[in-house]
Amino acid sequence: MQAVGMVVEYNPFHNGHRYFLNQARQITGADVTVAVMSGNFTQRGEPTIVDKWARAKAALESGVDLVVELPVFYTVQPAHRFAAGALAILDALQVHRVAFGAEHPAWDFPALVAAEQRFNQAGFDQYNATYATQFNQQLWAQTGLELRDPNDILAFAYTKAVLANHYPIQLTPVQRQGSDYHDRTIHGRIASASAVRRAVAAGTEFFATVPPAMRTALAQVDQVPDWASLYPLLRNQLIQAPLGYLAATYQMAEGLEHRMKEVAQRSLTFDDFIHGVKTKRYTYAHLLRMCLYTTLQLSEEEVAARVDHPYIHILGFNKRGQEYLHQVKKMVPVPLFTKVSQGMRDGFYNLDYRAGKLYQHFTPVEQDLKHPPLMIR
Amino acid sequence: MQAVGMVVEYNPFHNGHRYFLNQARQITGADVTVAVMSGNFTQRGEPTIVDKWARAKAALESGVDLVVELPVFYTVQPAHRFAAGALAILDALQVHRVAFGAEHPAWDFPALVAAEQRFNQAGFDQYNATYATQFNQQLWAQTGLELRDPNDILAFAYTKAVLANHYPIQLTPVQRQGSDYHDRTIHGRIASASAVRRAVAAGTEFFATVPPAMRTALAQVDQVPDWASLYPLLRNQLIQAPLGYLAATYQMAEGLEHRMKEVAQRSLTFDDFIHGVKTKRYTYAHLLRMCLYTTLQLSEEEVAARVDHPYIHILGFNKRGQEYLHQVKKMVPVPLFTKVSQGMRDGFYNLDYRAGKLYQHFTPVEQDLKHPPLMIR
Incomplete structure (x- = not known):
């Protein structure tokens, strides 16, 4: 069986994702589709609209054969680290084709990598x-x-990761169709993920744009998870923790901890906080990631200890995905597991576990400990 | 001018407190009354029903002449440290008589201290x-x-503090009258503070039991501040902080940090958490204080650096209180101030400031920085 891999957030899973899935399968002629998906927080450091289990379920019911989780220390990262982490997982899973949406599939990305x-x-x-x-x-x-385009940035990052690690992976850019990333409104059956999220938040119609499993999950969303809700936790951490402790946070640099503490002390809302902290030096995405690192008390030390040791948490599979796992599992050179034990929780999986606990701010569902994988017929 | 001191929580200030105030003045013949009052958290480590400013205002309008704040590292403590801290403040303010409610004023407390x-x-x-x-x-x-009785415990602690420090303070126990501490319901104009809090929480009548300023403040209480509301902050700290960091928390002993982390991970509500943590070894009061220390990230080191250096934050005064301050201020051997500057915030006052920020969970009012004192005619 030949697999095609995809690096996804599915936040939420929508018809555009299903369309891309079928294209990836057709273009590559693969027998099985493998998605490495962000968990409960996105690359930008924001909580996802529904939890990873609901998103994995919709993906499996829409034809993805195997969904695995991208660990937090790979997910909540700038594009180059995000891409490198995702490809490390796919390479470990013996995936040799990776498809991704591209704005400029004809560009010579290896030449751009060489230019860097x-x-x-x-x-x-x-x-x-x-x-x-x-x-x-x-x-x-x-x-x-x-x-400039997020897809081009990722295409560059994938190319760089493949070249740097000599992965036996063939990258397959697929020309993007349909609705633009930045489209703010819904028209028709294909909408951007952000347009769907906006519709859910506003209580306007979005059912046509997502498959049934996602409809059910999104219909239960009372309030869209966001940093405004998590701000009391972030604020308390910035106020209570000593500056020296905050300075040891992953990626905290150039005295940003002073600025974050000072602004948190005087800001009662996340909106006031993030605008107060913003400078020309940092993008909002970077600052949102810093908010998450701070709230998770993620240290440079912890990331250093984990980042070179990938592992694969299987969220779910169908019959074909299961067969693929049987085929490759002896060749997978990293821990591969379907259930998080207490030992994993307190050991290598701890950061993902903590992110899941933070996400429990939005759901009573235990995200990891002893959670069984999804199995779809 | 001769002053009588009182150690109070005024949570909330009620008619029983006014009655006691007048008794204390009569019995001692003092010209001026000085209350050293807990800030926004009580001795048991719980948030007060309204903030320290509202409570100080009601006290001043009911005849207390001077209200100063008992710092957090003295307030949120077992009785002996609470009493010692309060008397250190009153001694510094040149107060030589201290009145307190007593269940057994005739007991020979110095003999009990000697027995210990x-x-x-x-x-x-x-x-x-x-x-x-x-x-x-x-x-x-x-x-x-x-x-057994909380008043007896405090009487013992005051006596011990006076003897140990050779304070020139005469302790004046006043036989308690009226409603019992543990009375759960309101009947008449005198009710226990906990009965008033319960009535506010339940939305039942309490107006007859408190003076006008307190009525106004309590009428604005939407939800009574409690640990259930602060639990997300505590839970996140217990989950995200490394065990070694939690172990350095003030008074964390006997591996309690392991138990608190473990129970926090599985408990979605404060009720589940506190019952899960409770053992025969620790009282609820001790555990509530541990919750506060943990949420404030209060370390043994920080308390050690502060506990022997009292300071006096003046919350408010009337004309007589102001005259008394003029009379004694040159003799006060510790920092005495009415406004918290940025330097104090980042320096010796930092813990109280952080407690005030935590209390902002319940009110948008800035509790300390540049807050002017209350001045009542």
């Missing part, structure tokens, strides 16, 4: 500009291209 | 009994008396 090798470190010394802006300035100077 | 000196350390080795139980076993053996 020639970047000048001095080109990253502007403290009033984001890393991405300075990256694009240099890329433009070298190649006449810029990575 | 003869206690056997081996009498405190039962791990399935609270400290208080073992204390009373020894006291009974030596004197035939037990300290």
Whole structure:
């Protein structure tokens, strides 16, 4: 059996995802589809609209054969680390084709990766500009291209990860169709994930855009999970923890802990907080990730201990996915498991467990401990 | 001017407190009344029903001349540390008479304090009994008396603090009148503070039991502040913080951090949590204090650095209180201030500031920074 892998958030799973799934299967001729999916928090550090189990269920019922979880320390990361983590998981699962939506599938991404090798470190010394802006300035100077679209940024990151690790993975960009990422409203059966989330939040119609399993889950969403709800936890951490402890947070740099503490002390709402903290130096995505790292008390030390040791938490599968697992499991060089034991909870899986506990702010459902995998006929 | 001091929580201020105030003034013949009052958390570690400003205001409008705040590291403590801290403040304020409600004013408390000196350390080795139980076993053996009533326990603690520190303070026990501490319902104009709190929570009548300023404040209480509301903050801290960090919490001993983390992971409500943590070893009051220490991330180190350095935060005064302050201020050997500056916030006052920020869970009112004192004509 040949597999095609996909790196997904499914936040929520919608018709566009189903369309892409079928395209990926057709183009690659794969027998089985494997999705490595963000857990309960997205790459941007935000809680997902429904939990990972509801999203995995909708994916399986829509034809994905196997869904595994992307660990938090790979998910909540800038594109290059996110992509590298996801490909490490897919490579371990013996997946040799990876399909992804692309804005410019014809671009020569290996050439862009090569161009980055020639970047000048001095080109990253502007403290009033984001890393991405300075990256694009240099890329433009070298190649006449810029990575603006999120899909292009990920395509670049996948290419870089494959080349750097010599993965036996063939990357398959698929021209994006239908609704744009940034589309704010729903028209027709294909809508962007953010348009669907907005409709759920506003209580407007979205049923046509998602498959039945997702309809059921989204219909139960009372209040869309967001940082406004988690802010009391973040605020208390920023106020109560000593500066030295906050400074040890993963990616905390340039004295940002002082700014975050100061602004938290005077901000009663998340909106006031995030606008108070924002500078030209950092993107909102970076700051949202810092909010999550801080709330999870994630330290540089903890990430360093985990990041080179992937593991694979299987969220669910159908018959074909199960057969594939049987075929590859002896070749998978990392821990592969369907149930989180107490030992895993207190050991290598602890960060994902803690993220699941934080997500319990939005649901009483235990996210991990002894949770059985989904099995779909 | 001669002052009489009182150690109070005023949670809320009610007619019984006013009655006691007048008695204290009459019995001692004092010209001025000074209350050292718990801030936004009580001795038991619970948030007060309204904030310290509303409680101080009601006290001043009912005839207390000067209200100062008892710092958190003195307030949220077992009786002996609570009493010692309060008397340190009153002594610094040159108060030489202290009045307090007593169940058994005729008992020879100095003799009981002397008896404690003869206690056997081996009498405190039962791990399935609270400290208080073992204390009373020894006291009974030596004197035939037990300290059961909260007023007796405090009377003992005041006596011990005066003797140990050679304070020039005359203790004046006042026989308690009217409603019992443990009375659960309101009948008449005198009710216990807990009965008033219960009436506010239940939305039943309490107006007759409190003076006008307290009526106004209590009428605005939508939901009575409690640990159920703060539990998400406590739970997140117990789940996210490493065990080693939790172990450094003030008073965390005998591996309690393991138990608290384990129970927090599985408990979605504070009720489940506190019952899951309770053992014969610890009283609920002790565990509630541990909850507060944990949520404030209060370390042994921080308490050690602060506990021997009292300071006096003046919450409010009337004309007589102001005159008294003028009379004594040159003799007060510790910092005495009416407004919390940014330097104090980040320095010696930081723990009280953090407690105030935690209390902001219940009110948008800034509790400390640059808050002016109350001045009543």
